[in-house]
Amino acid sequence: MKRCSWVKMTNPLYIAYHDQEWGQPLHDEHALFELLCMETYQAGLSWETILNKRDAFRQAFHGYDLNTVAQMTDAELEEILQNPDVIRNRLKIFATRANAQAFLKIQETYGSFDSYIWSYVDNQAIVNSVADYRTAPAKTDLSEQISKDMKKQGFKFVGPVCVYSFLQAAGLVNDHEDECELKDLAE
Structure with a gap:
């Protein structure tokens, strides 16, 4: 199978993430929250590190149950830091x-x-032509706009680069490489 060239073929978690999740239009609230959290953890680190620590x-974070996480105490968060x-x-x-x-x-x-x-993309994924993942932008005007609004709403670690990665991962922006067999399936 022809995949995006960024996929680390030696890591089964990476392959599964690309093949089953990345770039697929995501609408599930729970999954969107988990993905947003993962993207915030990734800032300054490799995506492989995040995937390898995903289960932990x-x-x-209690399976990313929104209400439970929202009510966690400082002491509980301090315990996670250990x-x-x-x-x-x-x-x-x-x-x-x-x-x-x-x-x-x-x-x-x-x-x-x-x-x-999804209102930011009129409920329709933006499909970009990407010959090589290194030519895809790290951020866009759209990710700048969303980042700014999310920060106003109280979100943390949601800079425009993080937001663009989230948009790609959640399928709002289809940046699968043109040669990737999943490019058309993600639309």
Whole structure:
């Protein structure tokens, strides 16, 4: 199978992530929250590191149950910081709770986070021609706009590069390489 050239073929988690998740239009609230959290953890680190620690993060954050995460105490977050199986960055760990709270407020205001985020692309994925992943942008005017609004809504670690990665991963932007067999399937 021809995949995007960024896929690390020696890591089964990476292959599965590309083949089953990345770039597929995502509308499930729970999955959108988990993916947003993963993207915030990734800032400054490799995606492979995040994938390898994904299960530990799920366990630490109660399966990303929004209400539970939003109500976590400082003491519970401090305990997560002692766990060597997660990324022990205080700002990122505490941002998870803040982002759960902001996510819930978005749901109240817009009916769902899905409605909120997909409204930015008129509920239709943006399909880009990408000959080589290194030519895809790290951020766009759209990710700048969304980042700015998300920060106003109380989200943390959602700079324009993080937001663009999230848009790609959640299928709002289809940046599968043109030769990738999943390019048309993600539309």
